[in-house]
Ligand SMILES: Nc1ncnc2c1ncn2[C@@H]1O[C@H](COP(=O)(O)OP(=O)(O)OP(=O)(O)O)[C@@H](O)[C@H]1O
């Protein structure tokens with residue numbers, strides 16, 4: 001096993017005018033394939049100690065696979081990885097951890113039914129003799145929580161009682177406790193609000209100032225440019241560029257990621273004043289926090305819902321769709337009062353209402369089935385009115401939507417769980433779009449989705465609204481709401497607190513969203 005935090009110094013005359021640089025990580029010709037898919041091809045670059053290096057690329061570019069190799073979760077087919085000058089001779093998580101690598105995976109990996117300190121020490125408890133030293137673990141955990149800005153959380157709190165943002169910070173505390181010198185963060189801000197993200201980015205800069213090396217993955221390029229010393233661009237498993245962040249322009253990064261220029265959608269906003277309501281929500285109550293929420297969605301409008309994480313936007317939408325049964329209030333769909341609000345009733349209604357949930361992976365996909373099956377099952381369920389559905393028709397739908405959303409897979413027969421995180425999300429979107437809803441509720445539709453596909457989803461939203469589909473867009477990205485919405489409602493603490501229809505600006509939304 002290598003020694004932890006061992007330093008390796010090499011001289012690079014050209015870059016440092018003869019000075020020493022400490023290299024934390026060196027990758028040479030790293031390749032990895034999965035059943036014929038080249039996830040990584042001959043990746044070579046190195047990262048200096050005490051720097052933040054961001055890895056960017058489209059969904060499926062190979063970012064997570066590369067991070068998993070460094071963290072010992074995947075062995076590369078060929079190539080070498082050196083950590084602080086020592087070549088990894090084993091690709092196991094324990095070897096990588098002992099070398100000083102800590103990873104926060106793309107998907108949260110905490111156990112909800114356990115306490116914060118139990119999660120943090122899972123797999124490497126502090127022992128006193130042969131017994132667990134709970135007191136010492138709780139104490140050390142408290143220190144780490146303080147370091148990540150969670151000083152107000154008890155080490156004994158249950159993970160399930162924490163917000164997503166807090167859980168994300170606990171994950172970081174976990175790698176700090178393990179004394180990682182190289183921290184890998186795979187899309188840590190994808191489910192955080194802009195405020196929580198800024199706090200996390202500040203923390204990363206502080207950790208860097210303390211000498212930690214950080215490998216950072218995000219689809220939010222503004223963040224990447226803000227915090228990185230250097231940026232690595234991957235495309236289709238290939239290494240494209242490694243350069244100082246200050247040398248790269250936003251547009252250049254996108255072009256390198258996508259291989260071509262990406263245009264911003266040119267969305268025409270509507271004046272919704274005279275439009276009829278297609279959905280009217282009256283005094284809806286959804287446990288635990290939504291009390292008497294009332295709003296109208298007009299036909300063909302894009303209605304945004306802004307608010308901080310935890311403001312209750314997803315809860316309200318789950319109530320409107322019937323995933324969580326409302327405890328009071330009513331819902332009128334195209335003039336017809338709906339008595340039993342259930343997902344099946346909403347999907348089978350004459351005016352079809354669909355929700356693409358925030359929690360897509362758990363709620364939206366059938367694992368063990370192919371990409372094509374996942375899309376086709378939904379289409380089949382909601383278009384079957386007795387008689388036969390032609391297989392050819394289903395295949396057309398699968399082709400149309402997997403193409404529209406640029407789902408990256410070897411074929412639509414590929415198992416959905418083998419797709420990259422972002423591509424799994426696109427499958428859920430494709431499923432729902434294939435049902436051709438009249439009302440579409442999109443809860444964070446572009447979270448974790450790359451710039452090219454994001455522009456594509458923006459175009460789809462704009463196009464659907466032009467075709468008369470009424471859309472509710474819940475998003476933590478205020479720029480997305482400002483770009484696409486005809487009207488925005490702002491929620492705070494379970495209530496709708498403001499409505500904006502003319503000057504929809506990021507600062508105005510943020511001002512309303514923050515509770516006094
Ligand atoms: N266990 C696996 N089995 C088969 N294929 C896989 C597996 N893991 C990853 N892949 C494939 O490798 C490629 C790279 O995936 P990876 O998860 O590294 O992408 P990514 O850049 O992290 O994308 P995202 O931004 O969507 O998270 C994808 O084509 C994916 O389908």
Ligand SMILES: [Mg+2]
Nearest residue numbers: 063064106421
């Ligand atoms: Mg990934």
